[in-house]
Amino acid sequence: MKKRSLWLITGLMTVALLGVFVMQLYYIRQAYNLNSQLFEQDVNQALNAVVTKVQKRNAALHISRKDRQMELERKAEVQDQAKQLVEYKDRFKEEAQKRVLERQRLIVADLNQTDLEIRKSYANPILISEDEFRAASDLGNPNKSPVHVDVNVGLDAFGNVVAGQIKSTFVQERPKLFNVAQTKLPDSIHYLAVDPGTGKNVLISVRTVSAELERKFILEDNLAKRKYDEGLKRLMSDTIPMKPGADILLQDVAKEMRDANVPLSKMIAKDVLDTLIKKELLNRNITLKYDFWVGLAQKDSLVYRKAANTTGELLPKNTYKATLFNSVIRDPGMLYLYFPNKNSLIFANLSVTMASSAGLLLVLIFIFAYTIYTILRQKKISEMKTDFINNMTHEFKTPVATIMIASEALKDPEIVADKSRISRLAGIIYDENVRLGNHIERVLSIARLEKKELKLEHKEVNIHDLITAVVDSMNLQLQKKNARVTLNLEALQPVILGDELHLSNVFYNLVDNANKYSSENPKITITTRNTDKALHIEIADEGIGMTKEHSKRIFDQFYRVPTGNLHDVKGFGLGLNYVQDIIEQMNGSIKVQSEKDKGTTFEINLPLNHNHSK
Known part of the structure; x- marks a missing residue:
């Protein structure tokens, strides 16, 4: 696509x-x-x-x-x-x-x-009673009047009046004060006063209640x-x-x-x-x-x-x-x-409505995500299969071309007369046939593993002996790159139940990858030890390593770590997928730890179960 x-x-x-x-x-x-x-x-x-x-x-x-x-x-x-x-x-x-x-x-x-x-x-006003007012008003009876007049005259030597003083005195019957009763008031209030102009006594009458x-x-x-x-x-x-x-x-x-x-x-x-x-x-x-x-x-x-x-x-x-x-x-x-x-x-x-809506939405999101994931996965698998076919074609063409050249050489009368050359050409044809058969067998093994048709044997296998034999068989291949293999076989119980042939292929693939993906003078270390009811095996190298993104997909079928336009490392991308399938069918586990330009370590755990049914 x-x-x-x-x-x-x-x-x-x-x-x-x-x-x-x-x-x-x-x-x-x-x-x-x-x-x-x-x-x-x-x-x-x-x-x-x-x-x-x-x-x-x-x-x-x-x-x-x-x-x-x-x-x-x-x-x-x-x-x-x-x-x-x-x-x-x-x-x-x-x-x-x-x-x-x-x-x-x-x-x-x-x-x-x-x-x-x-x-x-007025001068010297005096408050007088009603009786006193009436008596003072009676001018016809001066003897009964309470007003007394005193005249003082001064004469000189010739008998002339040179000074005089007339004084009027009001003699009250008894002392009176100005007082108005609270219960009854008189009709009038009376005063006796001296007129300043004439000097005579005058009577003054005032109404108690004014108009x-x-x-x-x-x-x-x-x-x-x-x-x-x-x-x-x-x-x-x-x-x-x-x-x-x-x-x-x-x-x-x-x-x-x-x-x-x-x-x-x-x-x-x-x-x-x-x-x-x-x-x-x-x-x-x-x-x-x-x-x-x-x-x-x-x-x-x-x-x-x-x-x-x-x-x-x-x-x-x-x-x-x-x-x-x-x-x-x-x-x-x-x-x-x-x-x-x-x-x-x-x-x-609204809980039912919201739950159904949320469920439907989640289903659609899941279908959408799964569809996109499947499309991308299929696209990637298609690309990897294309690379696999190209690699397989290249791998198959090489032995086929070699066999064809050797076969044509055998038709040459000069070569037929030379028995040593015939023997060498026959050996080349045999080796290339074996190589071609190994390629075919590897592809068929992967197909049988996918269909669960590959039957593994379960017998006692000494992992130490198996690792030693695999390293010895790869001695010439390792020497070509001056590889140094260090064996730290420290497990006290190295015997497990498994298939010796396929386990040897597992170790062969891992050691071969460690050798191929090291730039020069590979340093490979194989370590074994026992853990709780398991045998732990580590195969480490100091090669080119890989990023975390590639290490997550290293066990996928047909996947190969991209190396740009360089094709110096041959393969189908099936080796590590084969390794994972074999280990898992033996109830074990495998994981990888890698860092770019610092090396890669594969860790394998196989159960120590001697009662495992065959």
Whole structure:
């Protein structure tokens, strides 16, 4: 398959896989949205049912209490009526007394102001009683007047008046002070003073209550009387019992107004609300953990909350709300319901859909990956088989060409006459036939191993003796490259059950590779030792080595480590695959450790099981 075709197939399969993935995501998202809508519908229905039950329960409680409340209210109204009337009259009397005291304060303040003005205008003003005022006013009886006049005149030597002083003295019957009784005030206040202009005594009379204050007091009395009558009338009208056939709307409005200041926490208990919510959710097969709280609708205020662990924003995600009461005057209140694990329920409902989608997607990914892997593997195997055929053709052509040349030489009369040359040519033909047969046998052995048709013998084999024999048989081949083989045969139990022929081929392949893949003067070390129930064999060299990428594939059939355009090392790429198959059929294991330009080590473990069935 061409590289361009491979990339085209890969691209088309990738597009198809992405398309399936996108479609699966789209359907899962649609299913999630549908389940979310159904969940929200169920929750909203549950909230509406809870609100309806709360309102009906509140109304039923109100109706059941209505008759008793009305009876109690009627009794209380009768008692309150008498009490309010008494309190109202007592309150009116108290206000009247306060007005009297306030009037006296105003009168005294006004008299004090008048007294101050008189003292500024007249000399030596004296506050006198009503009797004294009348006596001082009686000019026809000076002997009874309390005013005495003293005249002092100064004369000179000629009898002329040069100085004089007239002094008027008011003689009170008893000392008097300016005092106004708190219970009763006189109509007038009287003064006796000296006129600064004439020096004569004058009598001054002042009204206790001025005309302005008198008008003010009359207006206050009239206003107080009117307020008293109106309040008494209103109080009497408020206590009239309500007739049985009163307007229902008026009662509802009155109730709503009475409940305007009742807290929401008093109108519905938290435990009762929790029970109603749980029951409605269970009726709709919702068993999720939830939190709820009640708040005011017209402002951000919390009334109560079920759980105190709800933090974050005021309305977190997955929160639903409904109005608690149908009220115009008071705050109707809001019921909030929060589900912290809403997504878990929705995804649980989608578990079958998501599992099937994920399974289908994984199957498609596996098929896609396996298809690409198979295509690449087949492409690589095709390339390796092509190399194998080329190598096999080259390996077969060499002995065939040699045999053909030797056969043609035998037809030459001169060569036929020389027996030594005939013998040498016959030996060449025999050796090339053996070489050609070995190649054929190796390919056939691999084919039999793949089909499990190769039957191995199981008899006791001394690995030390076998390794020594293989190294001896390869002596000439090793000497050509000046190879040095070091044997560290330290295993105490070197005898295993196995096939001696195939094991010798295994060691031959490994030693031959160590010799071929060393640049010059190969150094090969073979070590044996015993481990737990196994014989451990290491064949190490200091050759060219290989990278980790090549070492992972070294046991693949037809695989050969690429060496560029150089073909100095011949082979089919079947040797190490043959080695692995033989070792595994003997219940052993083989692995390789290699580093570029530092050498390679093959490690073989064969079981020490002498009771193994043949």
